[in-house]
Structures are given as C-alpha cells and as structure tokens.
Amino acid sequence: MSKPTSLVQGTLYLLILKILDLEPRTGWAISQRLRQMSNETLQASHGSLYPALHKLEHEGWVSGEWRESAGGRPTKVYSLTRAGRRQLLLEAANWTKLSSAINGILESV
Amino acid sequence: MRWIHKLHLMLRAAWRRPQVEREMEAELAAHLESETRDLIDRGVPAGEARHRAAATMGRLDLIKEECRDARGLAAWENLKRDAAFGLRVLLKNRGFSSMALLTMALGIGSTTAVFSVVDGVLIRPLPFADPGRLFYANDVAVRGHFDVLRANGRLADYAAHLGMGAFNTRGRDWPERVEGSRVSANFFRVLGVAPLIGRDFADGAERPGAARTVVLSHAFWLQRYGGRREALGQQLVLDEVPFEIAGVMPAGFQYPAPEVKFWIPMRLDPRAIGDYWGINGVSTFARLRAGVAPQAARAELRSWTPRVRAMFPWRMPDAWGTDVNLTEMREQMVAGVKVRSLLLLGVVALVLLIAIVNVANLTIGQAAARQAELTLRVSLGATPGRIARQLLTESVLLAAAGGILGTLLAFGQLALLKHWLPAGTPRLSEVSIDGRVLFFAAAVSLGSGLLFGLLPAWRARSQRSLVPTDGGRSGMGRSGARTGAALVMSEAAFATILLVGAGLLLHSLWSMLHVDPGFRAESVVTAELSPGRAVSASLDKTVALFQQVRGRLAAYPGVQNVAAMNLLPLTPEISAITVAIEDHPRPPQAPQYTVWTTAVTPEHLDTLGIRLLQGRGFTEGDREGAPPVVLISKSTARRYWPDGNPLGKRIRPVWKGEWQTIVGVVNDVRNYSISGLPDWMDGEIYVPLSQAVLMPRTISLIARVDGAPAAFEKALPRLIQEVCATCAVDKIARMETVVSGAVAAPRSLAWLVGGFALLALGLAAAGVYGVVSHGVLRRTREIGVRLALGASLRSVAWLVAGSSLRSLLAGSLAGLGVAWVLVRGIRTLLFGVDSHDLVSFALPPIVLTCIALLASLLPMFRAARIDPARSLREG
Numbered sequence: 014m015s016k017p018t019s020l021v022q023g024t025l026y027l028l029i030l031k032i033l034d035l036e037p038r039t040g041w042a043i044s045q046r047l048r049q050m051s052n053e054t055l056q057a058s059h060g061s062l063y064p065a066l067h068k069l070e071h072e073g074w075v076s077g078e079w080r081e082s083a084g085g086r087p088t089k090v091y092s093l094t095r096a097g098r099r100q101l102l103l104e105a106a107n108w109t110k111l112s113s114a115i116n117g118i119l120e121s122v
Numbered sequence: 123m124r125w126i127h128k129l130h131l132m133l134r135a136a137w138r139r140p141q142v143e144r145e146m147e148a149e150l151a152a153h154l155e156s157e158t159r160d161l162i163d164r165g166v167p168a169g170e171a172r173h174r175a176a177a178t179m180g181r182l183d184l185i186k187e188e189c190r191d192a193r194g195l196a197a198w199e200n201l202k203r204d205a206a207f208g209l210r211v212l213l214k215n216r217g218f219s220s221m222a223l224l225t226m227a228l229g230i231g232s233t234t235a236v237f238s239v240v241d242g243v244l245i246r247p248l249p250f251a252d253p254g255r256l257f258y259a260n261d262v263a264v265r266g267h268f269d270v271l272r273a274n275g276r277l278a279d280y281a282a283h284l285g286m287g288a289f290n291t292r293g294r295d296w297p298e299r300v301e302g303s304r305v306s307a308n309f310f311r312v313l314g315v316a317p318l319i320g321r322d323f324a325d326g327a328e329r330p331g332a333a334r335t336v337v338l339s340h341a342f343w344l345q346r347y348g349g350r351r352e353a354l355g356q357q358l359v360l361d362e363v364p365f366e367i368a369g370v371m372p373a374g375f376q377y378p379a380p381e382v383k384f385w386i387p388m389r390l391d392p393r394a395i396g397d398y399w400g401i402n403g404v405s406t407f408a409r410l411r412a413g414v415a416p417q418a419a420r421a422e423l424r425s426w427t428p429r430v431r432a433m434f435p436w437r438m439p440d441a442w443g444t445d446v447n448l449t450e451m452r453e454q455m456v457a458g459v460k461v462r463s464l465l466l467l468g469v470v471a472l473v474l475l476i477a478i479v480n481v482a483n484l485t486i487g488q489a490a491a492r493q494a495e496l497t498l499r500v501s502l503g504a505t506p507g508r509i510a511r512q513l514l515t516e517s518v519l520l521a522a523a524g525g526i527l528g529t530l531l532a533f534g535q536l537a538l539l540k541h542w543l544p545a546g547t548p549r550l551s552e553v554s555i556d557g558r559v560l561f562f563a564a565a566v567s568l569g570s571g572l573l574f575g576l577l578p579a580w581r582a583r584s585q586r587s588l589v590p591t592d593g594g595r596s597g598m599g600r601s602g603a604r605t606g607a608a609l610v611m612s613e614a615a616f617a618t619i620l621l622v623g624a625g626l627l628l629h630s631l632w633s634m635l636h637v638d639p640g641f642r643a644e645s646v647v648t649a650e651l652s653p654g655r656a657v658s659a660s661l662d663k664t665v666a667l668f669q670q671v672r673g674r675l676a677a678y679p680g681v682q683n684v685a686a687m688n689l690l691p692l693t694p695e696i697s698a699i700t701v702a703i704e705d706h707p708r709p710p711q712a713p714q715y716t717v718w719t720t721a722v723t724p725e726h727l728d729t730l731g732i733r734l735l736q737g738r739g740f741t742e743g744d745r746e747g748a749p750p751v752v753l754i755s756k757s758t759a760r761r762y763w764p765d766g767n768p769l770g771k772r773i774r775p776v777w778k779g780e781w782q783t784i785v786g787v788v789n790d791v792r793n794y795s796i797s798g799l800p801d802w803m804d805g806e807i808y809v810p811l812s813q814a815v816l817m818p819r820t821i822s823l824i825a826r827v828d829g830a831p832a833a834f835e836k837a838l839p840r841l842i843q844e845v846c847a848t849c850a851v852d853k854i855a856r857m858e859t860v861v862s863g864a865v866a867a868p869r870s871l872a873w874l875v876g877g878f879a880l881l882a883l884g885l886a887a888a889g890v891y892g893v894v895s896h897g898v899l900r901r902t903r904e905i906g907v908r909l910a911l912g913a914s915l916r917s918v919a920w921l922v923a924g925s926s927l928r929s930l931l932a933g934s935l936a937g938l939g940v941a942w943v944l945v946r947g948i949r950t951l952l953f954g955v956d957s958h959d960l961v962s963f964a965l966p967p968i969v970l971t972c973i974a975l976l977a978s979l980l981p982m983f984r985a986a987r988i989d990p991a992r993s994l995r996e997g
Binding site: 039040041042044045061063064065067068070071072073079082086087088089 | 127128131145146148149150152153155156157160180185188189191192193
C-alpha cells in the first residue's frame with residue numbers, strides 16, 4: 014500500500030542516496046526534496062520513506078544522528094557514509110545501464 | 123566490517139528495544155509536525171493540515187512494522203519465537219530430548235575435558251616471560267660446554283640445570299629426602315621469573331668459594347616454613363651442608379619438575395676437570411636476545427662446537443657435538459606426551475562425531491514423527507526455508523543445553539582424567555577448565571548443533587514429501603532409508619577406528635603385563651636408603667653400613683632375605699658403563715660396548731628369586747681386594763658366547779686395567795623397563811656392590827618378608843634409624859607396586875581409550891537401534907502386507923535389520939581402512955603387538971555386528987508382531 018507504484022523497486026534507495034549526497038537531511042526534508050526534484054512527478058508516499066531509510070541505515074550506507082532542530086526538538090538527520098557513496102556510484106551506473114538498455118529497446122521497436 | 127555494523131544495530135534493536143521504539147516514534151512525529159507546519163505555512167487551516175499530513179503518511183503501525191523489518195528486528199523476533207516454540211517441542215518430547223541431551227553432554231563433556239588437558243599440556247605457553255624466545259640447547263650436556271657458551275654467546279643468554287636430585291635434610295623424627303635442582307646462577311633470570319620474596323642467586327654463585335644460598339619453591343616454603351617471611355636468611359641443611367635461604371619463588375613455578383622443592387647453585391669449577399668436562403647431565407637452555415632469529419642463534423651455537431671440542435682436556439671423537447641444536451622449549455618439554463595427548467584428543471573427537479550422528483539420527487526420526495505438524499505449517503504458508511530454520515533453531519537449542527550439561531560433566535571427567543593420567547605428565551597440575559576451555563566447549567556445542575541440525579533442516583528444505591499430497595502421511599520414503607544407511611555407516615566407521623585403537627593398546631598392555639620380569643615380586647619390600655655424604659663417599663663404609671642394616675632387618679620377625687642394589691629393577695634410569703669384552707675386540711676408533719651394570723649384594727638373587735643358570739652367584743668373599751667378578755645375563759651370554767661356555771671369560775671397564783671374571787649366568791631381568799633395555803645397550807652385567815665401579819649415592823634395599831609386609835614397612839624407618847642416625851629412608855614400597863608402576867602410563871592410556879571406545883560402542887548401538895526401529899515404524903504397512911501374503915518371520919526380520927547390518931559392515935570396513943593408515947601414528951606407543959595386529963583389526967567388525975544384532979532384536983521382534991489386519995486398516 015505504501016509502496017509508490019511509480020517507483021521501480023530499489024530506485025527509491027538510489028534517489029535517497031543521491032539526495033543525501035548533497036547534504037545531510039532529515040526524513041521530512043528528503044521527502045520535500047524528492048517532490049521538488051522530480052517536479053512533483055515522484056510522489057513517494059512518506060510512509061515508504063522511513064522503512065527505506067532504516068534499511069539503508071542497517072546496511073551502513075547512511076548514518077542517522079540525533080540533532081537539535083530549529084524548534085528545539087530533537088530530529089534525526091541522515092548523512093551519506095563512505096560505503097553509501099560507493100553504493101550510490103554503483104547503483105547510478107546500474108541505473109544508467111538499465112535505462113539506456115530499455116530506451117534502446119523502446120526506440121528500436 | 124559491514125557485518126559488525128549490522129550485528130551492532132541488530133543487537134541494539136534487540137537489547138535496547140524501548141529506546142529504538144521511542145526514537146522511531148519521535149522521528150515519525152517530527153515528520154508529521156514538519157509536514158503540518160509546511161501545509162499551514164501554505165495557508166491550509168490547522169485542522170485540515172493535520173489531517174492531510176496524516177493522510178500522506180499512511181498507517182503508522184504498518185510503517186513501524188516495516189521499519190522494524192528493515193532493521194533486522196524481524197529476524198530476531200522470529201528467532202525468539204522459534205526458540206520458544208522449539209523449547210516447547212523439546213519439553214513435550216521428553217524421551218527424545220533427554221536421549222539427545224545425554225548423548226550430546228557425553229560427547230561435549232569428554233571432548234572438553236580432554237581438550238583442557240591438551241590445552242594445558244601442549245598448547246598453553248610456558249609460565250615464563252616471553253616463552254617463545256626460550257630454546258632448549260640439545261646435547262650441551264657438559265658443564266664446560268655450557269660455561270663457554272654462556273660466557274661467549276652474543277645472540278642468546280644461556281642457563282642450565284642438572285635435573286632433579288635428592289638430598290638428605292633434617293626431618294621431624296629422622297632425616298628426610300627432599301628433591302631439588304642444581305642450577306646456574308642466572309637460571310631464574312633467563313627464564314624471566316622473579317622470586318616472590320627475597321632474591322635469586324648472585325652472579326658467580328656457582329664458583330668455588332661463593333656463599334651457599336638456596337631458593338625455595340612456594341609449596342616447600344608453605345609446608346616447611348609456614349609461609350613465614352622470617353624463613354629468609356635461615357639455614358637449610360642439605361646433605362649436611364648448610365645453605366642460606368635467599369628467596370622464595372612464586373607459586374606455580376616448578377621448573378624443571380613439579381616435585382622441585384628448592385634450587386641451589388650448581389658447581390662450575392674449571393679446575394675440577396672430571397666434574398667440569400667429564401660428566402654429562404647438564405640441561406642447557408637459552409633465551410634469544412631481542413631481534414635474534416632462531417637460525418642465527420643456532421648458527422652461533424654450532425660455530426662454538428669445534429672450539430669447545432678442542433678445549434677438552436682429552437681428545438674427543440670428531441663426531442662429538444654433531445647433534446647440538448636449539449629446539450623450542452615447549453616442544454622439548456612435551457615431546458614425551460605429545461602422541462598420547464593427540465591420540466586422546468582424536469579419540470574424543472570420534473566419540474563426539476558419533477554422538478553428533480546419533481543426535482542427527484534422532485532429530486530426523488523426530489522430524490518424521492512431526493510430519494503432520496510440519497505439513498500443516500507448510501499448508502498454512504510456511505516456506506521450506508522457514509521450516510528449516512525452525513528445525514535448526516531447535517537443534518542449536520538442544521546443543522546449547524547439551525553443552526551446558528556437558529561442561530558440568532567435563533569438570534567431573536577432568537578430575538577423573540587427572541587421576542588416571544600418569545603422574546609424570548608435565549604441567550598436569552596446571553590443567554583446569556578456564557575461560558579458554560569454556561569458549562572451546564561453547565564453540566563445539568554450537569558447531570555440533572549446526573552439524574546435527576543441518577541434515578534434518580536441509581532435508582526439510584528439499585523435502586517434497588512436506589508438500590501435503592497424501593493427507594500428511596507420505597513418510598520419508600527412500601531418501602529416509604538412504605539417510606539412515608549413511609548414518610549407520612559413518613557411525614560404524616568411527617566406532618571401528620576407535621575399537622581398533624583400543625584393541626591395539628589393550629593388546630599391547632596385555633603383552634606388557636605378561637612379560638616375565640625375570641624375578642618374583644610378591645612379598646618383596648623395597649626402600650631407598652641415603653646414608654649421607656660421610657658414608658656414601660666411601661664404598662667400604664657403604665658396604666659396612668649395609669651389613670649393619672641387614673643385621674637389624676633380618677632380626678625382624680618374618681624377614682627372610684635382605685639385599686641391596688644400586689638401582690631397583692624396572693627403574694628407567696640409566697646405569698651403564700663402557701667395557702671391553704674378551705674375545706670381542708673393537709678397533710680403537712669404533713664405539714666400545716656399553717653394558718647395563720647393576721651392583722648387588724650376594725643375597726640379591728635369592729631375595730628377588732632370580733634364577734642362576736650357570737656357575738655361581740656372588741659370595742661374601744667377592745669383596746674389595748679379592749679378584750673382581752661379574753655375573754652376566756642369559757641373553758648377554760648367548761650374544762657373545764653362543765655355543766661356548768662364558769664362565770671364566772672376562773670383561774673390563776675401558777678405563778681400568780683389571781679384568782673381571784665371569785663367574786655365573788643369570789636369567790634375564792627387566793632392569794630398565796618392561797620393554798627391555800634401551801636398544802643401544804650391548805649387554806647386561808652384575809657386579810658385587812663391594813667391587814662397584816660407580817659409587818652409588820643411594821642404595822636400594824630389598825627384603826623378602828613372610829606374611830603381612832605392612833607392619834614391616836611401617837617399622838622400616840625406625841629399624842634403620844637404630845643403626846644409622848644420618849640415614850634417610852624413602853620410597854618404601856612393595857616390589858609389586860614398582861612393577862605395576864612400570865606400566866602405569868600404557869595402562870592408563872589403554873584404559874582411557876578403551877573406556878571411550880566402550881562409550882562409542884554404546885552410542886553406536888543406540889544409533890543402530892534408532893535407525894532400525896525407525897525403519898520398522900516407517901514400513902509398518904509394508905510389513906503388514908508381506909506378513910499377510912505369507913512372508914516368514916525370518917524374511918521380515920531380515921527386511922528390517924538386513925539393510926542396516928549391510929551398511930554397518932560397509933562402514934566398519936571403511937573404518938578399518940582408515941584405521942590401517944592411522945595406526946602408524948601410535949606405533950611408538952605399542953609393545954609386543956604388530957601395529958596391524960590381526961586380532962585388533964578382526965574383532966571390531968565382529969563386535970559391532972553382534973552389538974548391532976542385539977540392538978536390532980527389539981525392533982525386529984516388534985516388526986514380527988505386527989498384526990497385518992490392523993496395520994492395513996490403519997495404514
């Protein structure tokens with residue numbers, strides 16, 4: 014139910030890694046950025062974002078850290094780890110390969 | 123490194139669950155709040171904004187569940203659930219669980235106990251500073267050689283000791299014998315162990331004229347001085363010479379032997395030529411200096427060999443010193459027990475394997491019995507992987523429980539082992555079940571659990587029969603029979619190897635026990651008499667003392683004969699001289715004859731009941747000044763005078779001009795060990811004590827006593843005290859004890875291995891019983907059909923037991939093959955039995971078959987009583 018139908022399985026991880034590559038963010042900021050960057054096309058349900066984040070943390074690709082927010086409340090800020098950066102390069106390369114292959118098929122048919 | 127990170131997060135998720143949950147809640151709440159504020163900022167009314175924010179999130183509880191999954195928490199939860207369920211299953215099937223538990227506990231307990239011994243004796247570093255740099259200098263056995271090396275070695279520091287020696291010291295009632303070691307002054311410093319209190323020896327303490335000091339062992343200090351500090355500076359009188367107590371070593375320091383009570387400086391006096399260059403007996407070791415490789419130190423050590431050879435006051439053979447070498451000290455110390463310890467470890471490993479196979483077998487039977495339950499779970503959507511995990515969890519649970527029980531058992535088994543292992547086993551007293559051993563036990567338990575759990579789990583995973591096609595009744599079919607056969611086969615193979623080993627060792631022990639020692643041990647009491655320096659320095663005085671002692675002892679009621687010898691029979695100490703033998707000249711360069719020499723008094727033959735075959739025994743007339751005479755053993759006579767008469771022939775110590783005439787031939791006696799003389803001995807002679815070539819420091823008394831010797835043994839010290847106040851008496855024992863002590867090591871090994879083999883046999887029998895009865899259960903319907911169609915009971919019995927017996931034999935044959943190769947490793951432990959001994963190899967398959975037949979009887983009986991009608995109706 015909370016899986017975004019418009020997102021290919023696993024692509025969400027790639028996008029999160031890419032967004033965190035620029036700067037550390039909270040979960041909410043990631044969801045905002047995701048909406049903006051894709052011109053509101055990719056409406057990942059906010060609900061699916063957190064399991065993905067926790068999965069990435071468990072894999073050691075992002076690390077979560079509790080900080081004081083502007084409002085004085087503690088919020089969890091995620092940042093990319095070195096392993097995460099490697100993973101990002103790997104997945105980005107895979108994605109390029111996959112999408113160009115699909116494009117190739119679409120154009121030739 | 124990734125898995126560490128994951129494990130850390132998983133453990134955190136599991137142990138700090140409330141905090142992790144709180145963080146998750148806080149994070150999601152923060153998100154909702156930000157989203158709401160964002161909407162409000164964009165002009166949405168507050169109530170509406172909250173509603174919409176919540177809508178974008180979806181159901182919070184589901185998100186949380188997914189987050190938990192993502193964090194690996196689910197796996198943990200499943201594990202907990204599986205464990206709880208497994209525990210219920212195990213508690214429900216008490217018969218199965220207790221059987222499996224007991225089997226595992228026996229296997230793990232035995233392995234742990236033996237491992238603790240192997241670890242303590244072979245593996246653990248020596249209790250010295252930086253023990254890896256300590257090396258034993260082989261064949262540096264002369265004081266002069268050691269002294270030169272210590273003074274000149276640049277790459278290593280050399281130290282030495284003279285082994286163990288016994289000294290007379292004042293006791294409460296009469297002189298006592300205490301054992302200590304004479305060592306070089308730097309002995310403790312090279313080992314890197316400082317005294318607990320006081321100091322060790324000053325440099326030069328070995329030189330003539332140095333103050334006499336002694337360092338006490340911790341145990342001796344406690345026993346004799348009550349652990350009082352004031353002991354320092356007091357005098358300890360050893361062989362009538364006072365030594366000042368300089369220090370006490372810490373507890374546990376007991377080099378070179380556990381019974382060492384004190385250390386005194388050895389004498390190093392280059393002017394005492396005979397002492398300094400002429401007597402072997404120094405044990406030299408070295409500590410490599412920082413950064414020095416063993417090869418370099420070895421090269422330096424060897425480079426000194428020719429120079430030292432030239433320093434001898436007499437010409438040494440060119441071959442002298444060729445075996446000089448450095449060996450790791452630990453290697454050197456454990457060399458004698460290595461084979462034994464490893465053998466025991468191998469034996470318990472086999473027992474453990476059999477235990478594992480048994481439990482695997484039980485578990486498979488259990489899984490078959492739970493077919494209905496498992497099938498139900500599959501129907502309800504459990505994946506085969508999930509079922510496999512469940513079964514594996516149960517196995518590991520079982521193994522953990524078995525491990526705990528086994529470790530408790532190991533404490534008891536270790537106490538037994540310590541009792542059974544020969545007392546001379548080095549470092550045995552240090553052996554205990556400590557953290558390392560517990561870790562080993564835990565690892566073995568877990569490993570065993572995985573091992574016996576994997577088979578059923580893997581079967582469950584690949585099991586087509588789990589698919590509910592047949593109302594849950596499909597049974598394990600052919601693959602079940604195949605697994606059963608494989609289990610029986612491996613069990614038979616392991617058990618066979620053990621039985622062959624045990625058979626060989628027991629056969630060897632039997633041979634040893636049936637060796638004729640050449641004398642009659644019963645009713646003979648022995649004791650060691652140490653007369654003290656003033657007497658033992660003179661042969662005349664020693665003999666005179668003995669005559670007084672004999673007079674006193676002979677007057678004791680029941681004493682028939684009293685004699686003395688320099689060394690008791692079956693004493694593994696070398697007592698040999700180099701001789702020339704008449705009629706058998708040797709070229710001067712060739713090694714001369716070395717013969718075992720025992721110095722005895724005339725009554726020796728009668729007291730020990732040794733048969734005189736030719737000529738005469740010694741008489742009182744064969745004293746100092748009279749023509750020197752010798753007796754020779756039967757095999758010596760045969761070797762040098764095979765068809766002539768040896769009487770009247772002569773033998774001469776190489777350094778003496780005077781020949782000794784052979785006056786008699788006596789039966790062969792095992793004077794050195796049950797297996798005979800060392801093979802480099804060229805013969806065996808006896809000389810009268812009063813004409814002894816080597817001065818005995820102590821004499822061994824032997825007395826043949828009528829009736830109960832206990833009272834005599836008790837009176838012995840007092841009787842001797844009456845005629846010699848300075849004499850210490852110890853090692854009072856019956857000759858029979860001496861004889862059985864000579865086979866103590868092989869006996870304990872044979873019994874230990876035999877005991878484990880018996881255990882293995884029991885386990886194997888249980889295993890075969892399990893497989894056959896499981897087979898009967900599986901084939902109830904088929905047996906019913908056969909019986910209904912008129913099959914004979916015999917054919918049914920063969921049907922259920924035949925295949926198991928066939929696999930058993932096949933396994934046993936395979937085991938024989940492996941054993942055939944392995945026995946090479948224990949050849950050095952065998953005596954009087956070929957390592958490919960027919961009996962030891964033929965018996966195991968026969969024994970196993972009989973045991974298996976016995977184990978199959980009950981299930982066969984049950985199969986024969988199957989009521990065809992009922993089995994068909996119910997099947």
